[in-house]
Amino acid sequence: xxxxxxxxxxxxxxxxLVAGAGVAxxxxxxxxxxxxxxxxxTHISQxxxxxxxxxxxxxxxHPQIRQPGPxxxxxxxxxxxxxxxxxxxxxxxxxxxxxxxxxxLMDVQTAPVERRFVTTExxxxxxxxxxxxxxxxxxxxxxxxxxxxxxxYTGVEVHKGDHMVYLYSPQLIVTQEExxxxxxxASTAAASKFEDEAASTVRIVEATRGxxxxxxxxxxxxxxxxKRGASLDHETIYAPLGGTxxxxxxxxxxxxxxxxxxxTIADLSHVWVKxxxxxxxxxxxxxxxxxxxxxxxxxxxxFTGWIAFMDPVVDATTRTVKVRVNVPNPERSLKPGMFVHGxxxxxxxxxxxxxxxxxxxxxxxxxxxxxxxxxxxTCDVCGMDLVTSESLxxxxxxxxxxDQPLVIPVTAALVTGKRAVVYVRDPKAAEPTFxxxxxxxxxxxxxxxxxxxxxxxxxLVVTNGNFKIDSALQIQAKPxxxxxxxxxxxxxxxxxxxxxxxxxxxxxxxxHE
Numbered sequence: 276x277x278x279x280x281x282x283x284x285x286x287x288x289x290x291x292l293v294a295g296a297g298v299a300x301x302x303x304x305x306x307x308x309x310x311x312x313x314x315x316x317t318h319i320s321q322x323x324x325x326x327x328x329x330x331x332x333x334x335x336x337h338p339q340i341r342q343p344g345p346x347x348x349x350x351x352x353x354x355x356x357x358x359x360x361x362x363x364x365x366x367x368x369x370x371x372x373x374x375x376x377x378x379x380l381m382d383v384q385t386a387p388v389e390r391r392f393v394t395t396e397x398x399x400x401x402x403x404x405x406x407x408x409x410x411x412x413x414x415x416x417x418x419x420x421x422x423x424x425x426x427x428y429t430g431v432e433v434h435k436g437d438h439m440v441y442l443y444s445p446q447l448i449v450t451q452e453e454x455x456x457x458x459x460x461a462s463t464a465a466a467s468k469f470e471d472e473a474a475s476t477v478r479i480v481e482a483t484r485g486x487x488x489x490x491x492x493x494x495x496x497x498x499x500x501x502k503r504g505a506s507l508d509h510e511t512i513y514a515p516l517g518g519t520x521x522x523x524x525x526x527x528x529x530x531x532x533x534x535x536x537x538x539t540i541a542d543l544s545h546v547w548v549k550x551x552x553x554x555x556x557x558x559x560x561x562x563x564x565x566x567x568x569x570x571x572x573x574x575x576x577x578f579t580g581w582i583a584f585m586d587p588v589v590d591a592t593t594r595t596v597k598v599r600v601n602v603p604n605p606e607r608s609l610k611p612g613m614f615v616h617g618x619x620x621x622x623x624x625x626x627x628x629x630x631x632x633x634x635x636x637x638x639x640x641x642x643x644x645x646x647x648x649x650x651x652x653t654c655d656v657c658g659m660d661l662v663t664s665e666s667l668x669x670x671x672x673x674x675x676x677x678d679q680p681l682v683i684p685v686t687a688a689l690v691t692g693k694r695a696v697v698y699v700r701d702p703k704a705a706e707p708t709f710x711x712x713x714x715x716x717x718x719x720x721x722x723x724x725x726x727x728x729x730x731x732x733x734x735l736v737v738t739n740g741n742f743k744i745d746s747a748l749q750i751q752a753k754p755x756x757x758x759x760x761x762x763x764x765x766x767x768x769x770x771x772x773x774x775x776x777x778x779x780x781x782x783x784x785x786x787h788e
Contacts, residue, residue, distance in 0.1 A: 329358070331357075332358070333355060334355055336348065336351050368754055371709045372704070372707070373706065373747070374706060377707075384737070386735070387733055387734065388681060388683055388726065388733060389682065389733075390679040390680065391682060392622045393722075393723045394622055395620075397618070398617070399556075400551060401548055401617065402614060403602075403612060406541075406545045406547050410539060413536070416533065417444040417446050419446070419531065420530050420531075422441050422527065424441075425437075425440065426523070427523070429523050430521075431520045434517040442510045442512060443509050444490075447487075447510050450483065451507065454480070454487060454501070455501075457480045457483050493513070514540065515540075517542065518540040521541045522538065522539035524536050524538070543611075545604055548602050549598070549599055550566070551595040551596070553595055554595075554596070561669065562583070562644060563644040564629075564631065566580050566618070567579055567617070568600075568618065569616050570614065578609065581600065582598055582644060583600065583644050601645060623725065625679060625681075626680075628678075631670075633647075634669050635664065635669060636664065639661060640657065642656075643656045681725070683723065684722060684736075684738050687741065691757065695713065695724075696755070696756045697741075698710065698741045698745070700735040711748065
């Protein structure tokens with residue numbers, strides 16, 4: 276039974292080596308091929324008989340073993356099998372020359388290195404929040420007692436000018452009496468012959484009116500007081516803005532002092548959306564970019580906003596940065612606290628810049644990103660001077676070809692640690708020839724990598740089959756993705772029965788990992 280399992284294992288291993296050797300441009304003799312590969316390998320075998328010679332002998336289970344002649348594997352004691360090198364197939368240390376049939380088996384596909392604007396999607400999650408610039412507090416302007424609260428629970432919609440609080444205040448009564456008395460004095464002084472006295476009483480009246488305004492009385496209330504000629508012991512406090520009552524901090528009968536907060540009102544016609552952006556995505560985010568997001572409450576319905584602020588500090592726990600988005604909410608569909616999923620689609624330009632056709636050559640408000648104008652001017656909302664979009668990190672209008680980044684498909688790069696290897700096909704070679712090249716990559720933009728160095732526009736990079744090419748170079752102990760200096764990791768130690776490598780074979784050790 277053990278002998279049978281050994282034979283089965285040997286056959287499977289030999290088949291695996293045949294596949295690898297076919298990919299690398301080598302042919303192993305004396306090994307059975309799977310039926311689906313027999314037709315393709317027949318032509319290679321026939322060609323090898325006349326133009327190929329034995330490069331070295333190796334083990335089908337341990338390809339790092341290379342000996343100049345036949346023998347036993349020093350690890351598993353299986354019979355070594357020959358590997359044939361094609362005549363005239365010499366190439367550079369990072370180059371693989373193979374046959375058209377082997378390249379077809381590898382399903383090698385290539386794509387040109389090109390300059391183009393590529394789009395990346397930055398996905399973020401976050402919550403809806405109140406617009407802090409549209410919050411208002413109703414406070415007591417005079418000390419007194421809250422005899423009535425017209426809004427007695429949160430969530431109520433109010434309009435600007437709605438009555439909110441009925442407040443009793445002895446101090447307010449005293450000030451009203453002062454106004455009435457000063458009005459009488461002014462009337463008497465006006466009938467006298469002393470102009471200075473009349474002017475003085477007029478100044479006292481105006482000062483007392485200002486004092487009542489600072490206590491929260493409106494001009495209409497003051498006029499009504501003067502017409503009535505009698506003071507009121509209560510003051511009505513009105514809503515300074517329209518919105519939703521989100522906080523109620525007092526109850527009826529409660530005594531309050533000057534500045535005590537009674538209500539908080541939020542205008543929900545505009546809200547903020549606070550999103551969490553990872554550090555790696557910050558390179559693609561800019562002030563004024565359009566953000567599209569969805570909510571759980573309205574699936575399939577997109578909402579739109581603009582980036583208005585990015586937190587200058589990274590959260591130490593989540594390693595993210597808060598991105599604030601200004602969003603119009605005229606229908607009050609967005610509720611503070613809702614979870615949202617946001618997407619920013621960025622057109623990547625050379626040098627890490629961003630290309631936005633809607634903002635190129637435009638002027639933007641530094642406080643309100645939705646205010647965009649074609650010429651210099653001031654913001655319609657806050658009156659601040661507009662700034663150019665170029666100062667915010669966008670490309671100017673009329674971009675040129677050099678503004679487009681050099682890019683390759685993501686599948687073309689074999690990335691390991693700090694190294695990135697790309698295989699470039701030589702279009703002038705008579706047979707499929709691939710050169711391994713270390714390149715410097717920039718950030719990933721969607722399905723592309725930005726290339727910073729190592730490639731030129733128009734070169735053909737392998738986008739499919741590059742792992743097989745790299746494996747073939749590893750078998751030959753040439754520099755590859757995992758072994759930048761070549762020789763593989765098999766040179767770590769020697770096995771006692773291993774012979775020295777053949778002089779004409781690829782450099783490599785006789786150990787195993």
